[in-house]
Amino acid sequence: MSYVYFNDNPNGLRTGDCFVRAVGKVLNKSWEDTYLGLCSEGLAYSDMPSAIYVWGMYLRRHGFVFKTIDSVFPKCTSVSQFAEKHPKGTYVLACQDRIVACIDGDYYDSSDCGDEIVLYYLKKEIEYGLS
DSSP states (O other): OOEEEOOOOTTOOOSSOHHHHHHHHHHTOOHHHHHHHHHHHHHHHTSOTTSHHHHHHHHHTTTEEEEEGGGTSOSOOBHHHHHHHOSSSEEEEEESSOEEEEETTEEEESSOOTTSBEEEEEEEOOSSOOO
16 A cells, blocks of 8 residues: 556646546546546536536545545544555545545655645545446
């Protein structure tokens, strides 16, 4: 259970695209396909793809459900603590300044965010959601 470097941005940039990287990682899609899907979702809601409910709805349509952190853990659970307590499963963790993919106890991002506090998360519960 550990941090795994992950940055599939085609230009290797870290430009506020953590939500694209995290969503793409958990859906096993390329950065480009994820970006286009999120932009399409944003267009449907007339909002930016980075809006929480836009990428959240995109994930919900792919079998993820929204969970609040304090309903399962004590407040102030860090990314690394969350990953340690979840050795199985696929999650997207929302922190104050970033979105992080967590798969089978490992968390994936362009820098080690293990000390970041998880505010809420989405968990993959349905294997085949709508596209």
